[in-house]
Amino acid sequence: MERYDRLYALYDEFDTQTLRAQQDFVNLFPPVDSRVALEHWETASDNLTELKDDIRAAFPEGDAYADVAAHATREQAFGALDLYADYGRAVNVLVLDVDETLRSAGGTDNEIPRETLHLLTEFHDAGVPIVICTGQTLENVKGFLIQGLGNELVYSGGLSIVYEAGTGVFTPGHGPDTKRLLYEELDEDVRSVFDGVRSKVLPDAPEDVRSGCHLQGNEFNVTLKPNYETGSERAVELIDAGLRYLLALLADCLDADADAVRAYYADADPEIAGVLEDAGERPGSVDVPDELVDVLDRVDVAYYEGDAAEIASRELNKVVGVQSAFDVLGVEDPFALVMGDSKSDLRVMEWVASADAGISAAPEHASGRVLEHVRGTDDLVFDRGAAGDVLRTVWALNRLTELDN
Known part of the structure; x- marks a missing residue:
């Protein structure tokens, strides 16, 4: 409780708000060629030193408490102390x-x-x-x-x-x-999946996806992004359509049953399940063959509403x-x-x-x-x-x- 008592004293008895403001000003003051501006910075620096000295004199470990007050609000400092009580160690x-x-x-x-x-x-x-x-x-x-x-x-x-x-x-x-x-370190089986997906993703896409989305990623990450503001109604429509298309494309590249691929990813991600269900494309009970599961376990399909739909390697994450x-x-x-x-x-x-x-x-x-x-x-x-x-x-x-x- 001693740490909590000292934090209460720190934030109740000292003007920590002014201290933080002076610290931020000193830290973030832009370089300018002006004597007046430099004098203003020097005044703030002197005030900062005085405020910290008052705290240093009031606590046995004053340097640390002055530094905490110069960086953190009351809420942030008590949040930090709660984290220390839970974990007992610093972030390294x-x-x-x-x-x-x-x-x-x-x-x-x-x-x-x-x-x-x-x-x-x-x-x-x-x-x-x-x-x-x-x-x-x-x-x-x-x-x-x-x-x-x-x-x-x-x-x-x-x-x-x-x-x-x-x-x-x-x-x-x-x-x-x-x-x-x-x-x-990826083997040829996974490489071939992504070769197929990337070569077909835009040429084979439905017209609305092809004209309304652009491609991001790399050889092992194929991501569709909307040509509209992220989160907008049109972006949501396009990314939902893009997700459904990517699942069908993946099934095609694997020469697999499309419903089996949809079922695998719908079972793994409720957001994907919701997109498929809204379009009437979520399959019912489907037996996904073990050999297909072995491949899909290595291929990630991710959905971000109104932002992105992607196929990526689980081994490169x-x-x-x-x-x-x-x-x-x-x-x-x-x-x-x-x-x-x-x-x-x-x-x-x-x-x-x-x-x-x-x-x-x-x-x-x-x-x-x-x-x-x-x-x-x-x-x-x-x-x-x-x-x-x-x-x-x-x-x-x-x-x-x-x-x-």
């Missing part, structure tokens, strides 16, 4: 999705906020490795990370990029392990990529913060939960199953574009954990 690696997690088309103009970028820099400087885990291509991710975090951090040896949803892992500064191409990144980074006993919004991120969340190897967070607009998992664990749900709120909570967790070590 960050696993972060990008699109609709660190940045949001509807919340941050599709840019990672400066606040979030600065917090990532602070974690890096504190020795916490960062794994960026995304469906994007490596070149795209490298570009905006270098722009936002700088060459020095990206190439420091403490950052890894799991790209194209697990097709490869890029960890600069690690010699022969810098780039791992995980797809090289974010979990496999993250595990490989941990290996290269030397994270032997992970306790990770996993942040994401999609079902591919959910697999990483479920993996760390089953291994008692971390905690998970998601934006409030995440996939329903992701939110169900996050709310059922530590309830770290944040507003659209506000990933920094969870990073601040975890920063406070790590500082409070240090007090007992």
Whole structure:
């Protein structure tokens, strides 16, 4: 209870709101060539030091409490202390999705906020490795990370990029392990499935899907995205049609019964089942042959309402990529913060939960199953574009954990 009592005193007796505002101003002040602006920054820096000194003088471990107050709101600090009571350890690696997690088309103009970028820099400087885990291509991710975090951090040896949803892992500064191409381990049977799907996906598509969707992914991830605003009524119609088409296409490429393929994925995913049922295409009781199950167990079909329908390799996924990144980074006993919004991120969340190897967070607009998992664990749900709120909570967790070590 002593930690809780000290936090109550910290937030009741000190002007922590002003402290955080001064800290953010000092951290995020843009470089400008102006004597007046520089004097304003110096004044804020002096005020920040005075506010922190008052806290340092009031607590036996004042440096830590001043740092907590400078980063976290009252709610975030008490949330951090609750996490410490539950797990008793600090987060030692960050696993972060990008699109609709660190940045949001509807919340941050599709840019990672400066606040979030600065917090990532602070974690890096504190020795916490960062794994960026995304469906994007490596070149795209490298570009905006270098722009936002700088060459020095990206190439420091403490950052890894799991790209194209697990097709490869890029960890600069690690010699022969810098780039791992995980797809090289796939056998010919799985490769042939994706060769067939990719060659036919647009030429054989129904007219509305072909004209209303575009293709994303790679050799082992075929994703249909709508040419309309994500989540709009038209986008939902197109992605529902795209999902039904992909299931039929997969059956064709496998020379399998289409109802057997539909039944397999409907039984595995209630959202897929709902799409098929709404269109009158959900099969009744179907006996899926064992030999077909053996293949489908290796091929993932995913549905994101009004956003995407995809076919991907289960053997090339974010979990496999993250595990490989941990290996290269030397994270032997992970306790990770996993942040994401999609079902591919959910697999990483479920993996760390089953291994008692971390905690998970998601934006409030995440996939329903992701939110169900996050709310059922530590309830770290944040507003659209506000990933920094969870990073601040975890920063406070790590500082409070240090007090007992």
